Amino acid sequence: MATTKSVPAKNATKKPSGNTGKMKDSEFHEFFVDELKDIYWAEKHLVKALPKMQKAATSEKLAAAFEKHTKETQKHIETLEQVFEQLGEKAVAKKCDAMQGLLDEADSIISDTEKDTFTRDAGLILAAQKVEHYEIATYGTLRTFAETMGHDDVASLLQKTLDNEKDTDEALTGIAGGFVNDKAAQE
Numbered sequence: 001m002a003t004t005k006s007v008p009a010k011n012a013t014k015k016p017s018g019n020t021g022k023m024k025d026s027e028f029h030e031f032f033v034d035e036l037k038d039i040y041w042a043e044k045h046l047v048k049a050l051p052k053m054q055k056a057a058t059s060e061k062l063a064a065a066f067e068k069h070t071k072e073t074q075k076h077i078e079t080l081e082q083v084f085e086q087l088g089e090k091a092v093a094k095k096c097d098a099m100q101g102l103l104d105e106a107d108s109i110i111s112d113t114e115k116d117t118f119t120r121d122a123g124l125i126l127a128a129q130k131v132e133h134y135e136i137a138t139y140g141t142l143r144t145f146a147e148t149m150g151h152d153d154v155a156s157l158l159q160k161t162l163d164n165e166k167d168t169d170e171a172l173t174g175i176a177g178g179f180v181n182d183k184a185a186q187e
Contacts, residue, residue: 032145033089039138040080040091042099046131047073049103053128056110058121062175066128069168076161083154102131118183125176132169139165 047070054066084091106127113120139162146155 028145029149032142032149033087034094035138035142035145036080036083036087036089037092037094038096039135039142040077040084041093042096042135042138043073043076043080044093045096045099045103047077049106052110053106053124056115056120057124058116058118059175059180062121062124062180065168065171065175066124069128072164072168076164079157079161083157086154086157087151098134099131102127102134105130117187118180119187121180122176122184125172125180129169129172132165132172135165136162136169 050066050070050073054063054070057063057066081091106124109123109127110120113123139158143155143158143162146152146158
């Protein structure tokens with residue numbers, strides 16, 4: 001007669017989905033909120049920088065992508081405000097040195113390239129994708145932090161923003177590979 005071993009269910013060790021209440025006062029929770037403040041600052045400054053990038057773009061398609069992302073970034077700000085509210089925290093921005101550096105670099109690209117050139121557009125796409133990759137890394141990590149602490153509603157909101165940032169990055173890649181890089185190489 002064969003004996004069968006008892007195998008625990010796959011989700012047997014899964015963490016509880018609800019916040020236990022202990023996390024709110026933990027150092028990890030405080031760090032999480034501090035990083036939310038950082039990305040909040042980043043989004044608030046990006047929403048001001050994108051119209052400048054839109055105006056500097058040569059390609060109408062790239063300009064339209066910047067215009068679209070300006071509207072999306074405004075929604076990201078509103079989503080972060082919802083996150084703060086769900087956490088019982090005040091929505092306060094803390095200067096994000098990384099985003100400041102990325103936006104300064106975008107300004108440099110605009111000033112270092114000739115107006116109405118696809119070289120400028122290629123540079124603008126480079127600058128924008130650096131921003132997107134920073135945001136993808138940040139939102140992905142913050143989503144994971146939220147999941148770890150049992151903030152499932154917050155994690156869901158952060159995931160939606162993360163998905164949008166990835167879509168924007170893919171759209172920029174499509175514009176670059178579709179025609180901007182080829183036209184820049186011919187200038």
